[in-house]
Structure formats: structure tokens, C-alpha cells
Amino acid sequence: MEKKEDNVTFVKLVFPPKLGLDWNGNARNDQDEKRYEITDVNVAGAVNGLAFDSTLTVLQNDEDLFILRSLEFEQYAAGAGMIFKEQFNGEYKTGSITEFDNFLLYRETIVSYSN
Numbered sequence: 001m002e003k004k005e006d007n008v009t010f011v012k013l014v015f016p017p018k019l020g021l022d023w024n025g026n027a028r029n030d031q032d033e034k035r036y037e038i039t040d041v042n043v044a045g046a047v048n049g050l051a052f053d054s055t056l057t058v059l060q061n062d063e064d065l066f067i068l069r070s071l072e073f074e075q076y077a078a079g080a081g082m083i084f085k086e087q088f089n090g091e092y093k094t095g096s097i098t099e100f101d102n103f104l105l106y107r108e109t110i111v112s113y114s115n
Contacts (some may be wrong), residue, residue, distance in 0.1 A: 001013040001014075001015075002028060008029050008031070009028040009029050010025050010026065010028065010029065011023060011024070011025050011026075011027050011028055011036070012025070012036075012058065012074065012082075013058060013076065017038050017041055017056050018038065018041065019038060019039075019040070019041045020037065020038065020039075021037070021038045022035050022036060022037040022038075023035070023036055024036075025060060034060070034061070036058050036059065036060050037058070037059045038056055038057070038058055038059075039057045039058070039059045039073075040055065040056055040057040041056045042054050042055075042056070043055050043056070043057075045075070045077070047075070047077075047083045047084045047109060047110055048109050048110055048111065050080075050083070050110060050112070050113070052077035052078070052080065052083065053077075053078065054077065054078040055075055055076060055077045055078075055083065056075070056076050057073055057074070057075050057076075058073060058074050058075075058076070059072075059073045060072040060073055060074065066092075067091060067092050068089070068090070068091055068092070069088070069089070069090045069092065069100070070088065070089050070090075071086070071087075071088045072086070072087045072088070073085075073086060074086075079113075079115055080110065080113045081113075082108070082110075083109075083110040084107070084108070084109055084110065085106075085107065085108040085109075086105070086106070086107050087104070087105070087106040087107075088103065088104070088105050088106075089103060089104045090102065090103030090104070091103065
């Protein structure tokens with residue numbers, strides 16, 4: 001499944017989805033390679049008070065460096081599409097591995113859907 005964001009095409013999901021499957025999310029654009037991985041498949045879940053029988057999670061970035069932390073993932077549900085997206089980028093406080101001085105947290109959450 002491809003999606004265009006800010007006029008750049010990304011490969012968000014590949015089929016058939018299998019646990020541990022990975023691919024280059026930037027295969028359809030000219031950016032550096034970025035590995036995406038399916039980390040959960042067929043998991044029941046709930047987002048924003050809505051229950052879903054079968055979801056999967058695509059991990060798009062998970063880096064933990066000495067001073068920086070970056071995490072990006074999207075969750076999809078059968079019959080609904082993307083139900084949750086989170087991007088976190090933070091700079092650790094000096095001497096800490098759990099607290100941040102500066103960070104950016106971006107979330108998209110499903111509000112409603114119909115079959």
C-alpha cells in the first residue's frame with residue numbers, strides 16, 4: 001500500500017502482511033533507504049474507544065542513541081485502515097536515559113469509521 005505525503009510517495013504496507021516482514025518504505029521515492037517492519041499481526045485492540053478484532057503494527061523507525069530517541073509507528077485495522085500513528089523525537093536530558101529536554105510528539109488517531 002502506497003501513500004503520498006507532502007508530494008512524496010511511501011510504501012506504508014506490503015501484502016500479505018506477516019510478522020517480522022520488512023521492506024524499504026522509501027522504495028518509491030529518492031530518499032535514503034528506510035526499513036519498515038511488521039511487529040504485530042492479528043492482534044485485537046482498541047483506539048479512542050473503538051474496538052478492532054484484527055490489527056497490525058508497522059514500525060517505521062526505532063533509534064535510541066546516546067542523546068537522541070526516535071520512534072515512529074502506525075497501526076492498521078482490518079476494515080478500517082490506519083487507526084493510529086505516532087512519531088516521537090526527543091533529546092535526552094544531560095545524564096538521563098528516561099527524561100527529555102526537548103521533544104516532538106505527533107499523533108493521529110481514528111475518530112470514527114463505518115463498514
